[in-house]
Amino acid sequence: MGARNLMSHAITVDDLPPSFAEFVRGQGRARGLDDPLPAVTHGLRTDEETMNRESRGGPTSDRYVVEMLLTPDLLIVAHRQSDDAETDPGARVRFHRLEQLEVATDTGSAKAATARLAMPAKSIPVTSTPLGGMKRATYQLPIAIDPDVQRFRDALVAAVDAARA
Template sequence: MAERSTTSRAIAAGQLPAATAAFIREQGAVRGLFRDPLVEVTHALRTDETTTKRRLFGGTRTSVRTVEMLLTPDLLVVSYRDGARDGEDPAAQVSFHRLYQIEFAPLPSELLERAGGAKVAVPAGLMPLTSTPVGSTQRGSRMVPLGDGPDAARFREALLAATERCRRGAGA
């Protein structure tokens, strides 16, 4: 059985590792963003998810997965990387979500409606996120580790407020 723990803290865009910042800029350009998203960051949160697995032989294995969420006036940038690496991570991932498209239900609303308005429980420390990432043609859902500390609560509040502002501005 694996034990998981999350720690979250507010950061500034300038506190991102250089390799991560370069990767975000590069992927933004590849996906058609016409400006550097890191320049407009208003809120940022780093969550380290530590997983400890007990093995039958050889003791325990610990891995750290780092998720950085960056909020701009119109985008949410979510970056996943190996938290134990200081430099480039070949398995790093980043996604860009337009705020007016984001839903915070664990499943897309159309699926919940088909299920008769069913409710899905969300584990503590996770944030459900449904949207069509920039550069993608398919809508997807995921659970983003957010943590449950005061920095995570402030980030969630800022994200919800920014999402509502964008929806009102987009006429949704």
Template sequence: MARNLTSGAVTVDDLPPVTVAFIRRQGTTRGLDRDPLAEVTHGLRVDEETMNRQRVGPRSQRHTTELLLTPELLIISYRQGSDDAPHVDPAARVGFHRLDQLEVAVPAAGLQKRAPGAAPAAGVVAVTSTPLGGTRRTTRHVASGIGPEVTRFWDALQTAVARTRPA
């Protein structure tokens, strides 16, 4: 199986319209009293394409994750398929994580094989929190790629999380 991971900075205006509408609907469903995208300060998009070689020929799948940072929330949106799709992917998910409950960590040892010897921003990052609308604390492993825009995003997230902690 071949895997290609690309990442880059993103703004709300760069998101597909169906994704924007989906995130806003989910924010309302989860009890947010205002537009979750109105205060986004930093964004990171990660595209992961995997290709399985089968007897019939190559088959590829595309997964897109957008991480959007506001002064109070980390929004993680995940979907499969193309940005040109007229409807939201039925398997699409979005999580809203309050920064004051968020922990960002080095990936578990088993996941470090994807980025051997790398710092947290160089492959997979573990994000732990109780998402809005959730009842238990969970850890999500987010592929993030490498590059200066990835480092800037994770630095901004760490700074924002530190601001929410008591002194």
């Protein structure tokens, strides 16, 4: 694998391509949810581009998009390779109930702070059983270093705390 480029920025529901927004709604209906998109309070999009070296024909690149949408009850995580869900057979959406979600936080130790300075985090680890899932798992949600990321992380932790209260 070659170079990996991550870019993250805040989004709103209106920033979702219409066909993908409908895909999210349809996946929600399949899991017994009313349309979750009107309740979204925060959103974060991470674009990942991976450059691969090929022995013949030159380099190639793969593009992946992860959108995280936060509502007062859910974390919605959508993965895709294109803006059109109908042409992306790998597109998937997971819905996580906030009261069941665990968000990894820093320990605050000097050792952890040193490690963060040496190697910036490239993910938000969350542990959950997604709706319709059979087992609890930890998901590494990719992120870049950006002020929008910290705002989203803070909103996610506050929403998880509020859902458990």
